[in-house]
Structures are given as structure tokens and as C-alpha cells.
Amino acid sequence: MRILVTNDDGIHAEGLDVCEKIAGELSDDVWVVAPEYDQSGAAHSLSLNDPLRLRQLSERRFAVRGTPADCIIMGARHLLDGKGPDLVLSGVNRGRNAGEDVIYSGTVAGAVEGTIIGVPSFALSQTYRARSGNPPPWETALRFGPGIIRRVLDAGIPRDVLININFPDCAPEEVDRIAVAALGRRHQERLYIDQRQDGRGNPYYWIAYQRHAFQKAPEGTDLAALEARCIAVTPLKLDMTDEPYLNKLATMFE
Secondary structure (H helix, E strand, O other), X not given: OEEEEEOOOOOOOHHHHHHHHHHHHHOOXXXXXXXXXXXXXXXXXXXXXXXXXXXXXXXXXXXXOOOHHHHHHHHXXXXXXXXXXXXXXXXXXXXXXXXXXXXXXXXXXHHHHHHHOOOOEEEEXXXXXXXXXXXXXXXHHHHHHHXXXXXXXXXXXXXXXXXXXXXXXXXXXXXXXXXXXXXXOOOHHHEEEEEEEOOOOOEEEEEXXXXXXXXXXXXXXXXXXXXXXXXXXXXXXXXXXXXXXXXXXXXXXX
């Protein structure tokens, strides 16, 4: 089995090495094609107005000056020369990609692009609290990632479906269980524009997050699963059509 690995944190990210180790538990034919620079929040963007610069670091490890989607296309359409891949792994992201994060996530986008080209694809993310000062517990993703991927592959993934896996912020022995969960939803009031001034008094801005009172996530969602120290496994579809409203609109315009 030939595995193509990418991420959105960049070619030098620790989580990419973790993902490569997970892939190594599944196959000895592993190729890494990742962004040259951090592409967090790039979502499913393509570099259409700039050339893709490719840099080879070792026999099967490459950096692309582009997005995660660019990397999957480069790997599948060029570097692998039409001989695969048989599986795409994107991650392991530094931080969770749960709820509406999947809309912005370059990690999820890498798996989406793999699914578009018809390859079974997984997005992998390791939850951690950035302000705690503690590093992500990568050993949790390492311990459980290969087994979950094997079980899902053995069962089969429907076409045009990808698997989003979020590991909780705890040591492997503290994981409660594996929970199959729906996407959650957070309150977007926490998102705000942080305005600052440079040394010449010119304004510049950061998209930032502010702390807010804890609100328990609805049961059955990926957010609730992570709060309960469960591994959240969520299938995502490429087809975003809302069927009920589609039928209602059809009656309106007939």
C-alpha cells in the first residue's frame, strides 16, 4: 500500500513526523509531500496565480511552496507518476479540527483533495491547549492512529467520504474510548479583530480568539467527545447539498 502524507503546519512540523510514523505502521511505502511553510487556515485553496516550487529533502520527502491541496495534487499527479497513492493521511495537526474548524482547516483540505481524486483519506488532529505551555500529547495519536485507520479501511469507506479524527488532550492511558460523532458547533462571538499599530503608527490587524465562559457541547458531537477525553471519529461528505431544502426550492421554482 502506497501512502501519501501531507499536513498544513509545514514540512518541519513535529506533527508531520508523527503522521509519517503512523503511516509507517501501515506500510513501508510512505511518501511525504507537505507545504514549505505553515498553511494553517488555508482551507481548500489552490495556488493558481503563483508557480509551485518543489524541493526534495530526501528520497520520499518533498516540500511544496503551496497549500495542502497543492501538495496532494503534486504528489498524486506528478511525483508518484500515476502509481498511487492508495491512502492519504493529512496531519497530525497541532490542535484540533472539530466543529466548524473543518471549513477553515488545511489539514482537512488535504484529506478532501485525496477524496476528490478517489483515494481513501484521513485527517488527523491532536488536541492541546496552546496557552497551557504544555506540548501536544503526540503519543496519543501515535498509539491509537494506526489501529483506527486499519479498522476503517477494513470496513471500507464510501466513495466521496473522508474520515476526520481528533485525538483528545490527554495521555494514551487516559483516553476513555473511541466515539463516532457528528460535527459540533461553537459560538463565533469568541472571534474578533485585534487592532494594533506598527512603529510608524500605521494600523494592522490580527484575526484573534478571546476566552469565554465554558459551555458544554451537545452530546453526540466531536466537541463533546473531546471534552470527555474520547477520540472523535467523524465521517465527512464531499456533497454538501442540503436535500430537504433542495426539494423545497424545487417546488418553489417548478
